[in-house]
Amino acid sequence: MIDLKGKTILVTGASAGIGAAVAQLCSDLGAKVCITGRNMDRLSEVSKHLSIESELFQADLTLEKDIDDLVKALPCIDGWVHCAGIIEPFPIKFIQSKHIKSMFTINFDSACLLTSKLMQLKKINTSASFVFISSISAQHPYKGGSLYAASKAALESFSRSIALEFSSKGVRSNCISAALVETEMFEKTKNALSEIELLGILSSYPLGIGKPMDVAHASAFLLSNQSSWMTGTTITLDGGLLLNTKK
């Protein structure tokens, strides 16, 4: 049984989807959660359903000042699940620097800056565990997803560096490489698909597409002491999708 009692867990991007599910499960498993997001109303709604009283922090992680303020205000943490991120498709030939910036600022830069500042201000307890939500596209790209896939590949690489650099403090860092999960983001991207394309995608998942709680369970395991010998790795959650990948 996974037990997070006594742990303080930071969940970024907690106002919806995977982040909200992670916050819920961590709280159910006994952790005190610190949840962040841009929209305080949505954070408040998430916090209403948590089992243990949580701390809410409004922060736009694309802004360095917000990251500074967040880290100053946070208590010392035993774990962090980084769920903040965007997915915006762009064909390569149309990419402009503004698109690269907007994708990487939230998907990658925020993880780097937050890690750095958490370390600088000594807000990380010994043996803390970091979990970064990545995507199977980091290794298995899709058309139009070059920037998203690259940002997640960078995130996975950064996670491995954390694992190495902070191992002496017992800090662990791992990623969850998720395939399609039923979130608001997916609902938005569905609009660009034809019904045939959508059915094709859905049918390619032997176990169906994921639910936010599927990712939350894997996150809780990585946060827990049960995974204390795991660091610098990536867990794939894909409902069997990659079994059908043509070699």
Add this chain to the structure above:
Amino acid sequence: MEIVDFIAAIEEEFDDLNPGDVSPNSVFRDMEGWSSMHALIFVALIDSKYNVLLNGDELKSCVTIKDLFDITLLKINGGGANT
């Protein structure tokens, strides 16, 4: 902004289209080999050429090339949510 220029930009963008293949009443999802990649190219083309970002709902509401042109024009002129 004229619809003929809009259509010319689309015809130039897709290798399998020749000048004159597309008309204002062309149903873009009926284009040969239509896929979500084509939808992405439409959105990116309109973004880069006219600095207008169409969201998924707006794209879904369009059927013909003229629909796309009209919503782009509307957003250039200050209508819609994301001009």
